[in-house]
Amino acid sequence: MMVGPVSHLRFPMKPIQLFDPASSTYTYVLFDQLSRDALLIDPVDEQIDRDLATLREYGLKLVWTVETHAHADHITSAGRLAELAGAKTAAPLGCGIGTAGVQLQDGDTLKFGGEVLKALHTPGHTAGSMSFLWRNHVFTGDTLLINGCGRTDFQSGSAEALYRSLTQVLFALPDDTIVWPGHDYQGRSCSSIGREKTTNTRVAGKTEAEFVALMNSLNLPRPRRIDEAVPANLTSGLRHDADGALQMQPLPPSGAHQGTYAGDVSPELAWRWVQSGEAVMVDVRTDAEREWVGFVPGAVPVAWKQWPGMALNPAFDQQVREAAGGKKLVLLCRSGVRSVAAAKRATELGLEAYNILEGFEGDPDADAHRGRKGGWRFRELPWRQN
Numbered sequence: 001m002m003v004g005p006v007s008h009l010r011f012p013m014k015p016i017q018l019f020d021p022a023s024s025t026y027t028y029v030l031f032d033q034l035s036r037d038a039l040l041i042d043p044v045d046e047q048i049d050r051d052l053a054t055l056r057e058y059g060l061k062l063v064w065t066v067e068t069h070a071h072a073d074h075i076t077s078a079g080r081l082a083e084l085a086g087a088k089t090a091a092p093l094g095c096g097i098g099t100a101g102v103q104l105q106d107g108d109t110l111k112f113g114g115e116v117l118k119a120l121h122t123p124g125h126t127a128g129s130m131s132f133l134w135r136n137h138v139f140t141g142d143t144l145l146i147n148g149c150g151r152t153d154f155q156s157g158s159a160e161a162l163y164r165s166l167t168q169v170l171f172a173l174p175d176d177t178i179v180w181p182g183h184d185y186q187g188r189s190c191s192s193i194g195r196e197k198t199t200n201t202r203v204a205g206k207t208e209a210e211f212v213a214l215m216n217s218l219n220l221p222r223p224r225r226i227d228e229a230v231p232a233n234l235t236s237g238l239r240h241d242a243d244g245a246l247q248m249q250p251l252p253p254s255g256a257h258q259g260t261y262a263g264d265v266s267p268e269l270a271w272r273w274v275q276s277g278e279a280v281m282v283d284v285r286t287d288a289e290r291e292w293v294g295f296v297p298g299a300v301p302v303a304w305k306q307w308p309g310m311a312l313n314p315a316f317d318q319q320v321r322e323a324a325g326g327k328k329l330v331l332l333c334r335s336g337v338r339s340v341a342a343a344k345r346a347t348e349l350g351l352e353a354y355n356i357l358e359g360f361e362g363d364p365d366a367d368a369h370r371g372r373k374g375g376w377r378f379r380e381l382p383w384r385q386n
């Protein structure tokens, strides 16, 4: 038998698959056989001792923890692993996990030893969701499950986006790519792109319209732990300190505004509410501002004033009522001025309306530049530009 440093070449490289029975979550350990540098995908808080024991058992040094998305069904141990094992944390840019050291964009890579993990943006289950490619393995999180896929009815999910992620991103991989899902509820371990492409009952052979109709008719129960898990996962599983806790409470409107709308919320709290499905975000800026400066994925555009002449939008009342759909509203503008006026009007209409402090761009700094002193973009919450 061949021994020595090249012996690993004779064995196919496989991830270590670990299972959390309480949430049916798979955690994956990938490592470089020579350097022993390791990477963990979707670690689960309650399993941190198991994960640390696995690293010890294999003689591995944890260099990265990576999330496929901000989970609603379990809490990540990424923050604690960073503290205990010295790992760096990475998460998809669009997930609002502000504590992650690296905010991944489509095509970004993470190195561990001589190995490389590549991020693929696969939105749909959530707006920020990613899959990760390593050699001939793809880790699909809740985007693609074995003979299934993640739900799309909360956390800025979109059945249309998921259809495109499945058919145009994942199914474009070679058929023999091994699929490692984020969950399985029936004891199955892995699949392949070729098999899912032809046999996945949610998506195989379906048009986008058929897939969307199916996803919108699922009527799934709300995840049991969503209210606890999503906020915790937005901070890598670490609970908020005293300052953080304060920032995560709405503040009553002060001074002359007292009692005229439901309250002021930090951009982070607004995003948490949107992610958990308890609030709808309405962007009250003009079409031109969203177009030129950028927008928040999933926010409903209802202009307060509109060009030309910044006249009040005559359809505001009707549009904002439709946008709310019975949920509370968080209102976003450029710097938090128009959103107060819009929140007052929405309150008069009987809606529970909050103003998002600082707005999309924040106040101008001493050089009259915006985006450097607070605001949605400054706080690195998800946004896009056309």
Ligand code: FE
Residues within 6 Å of the ligand: 069, 070, 071, 072, 073, 125, 142, 150
């Ligand atoms: Fe999920």
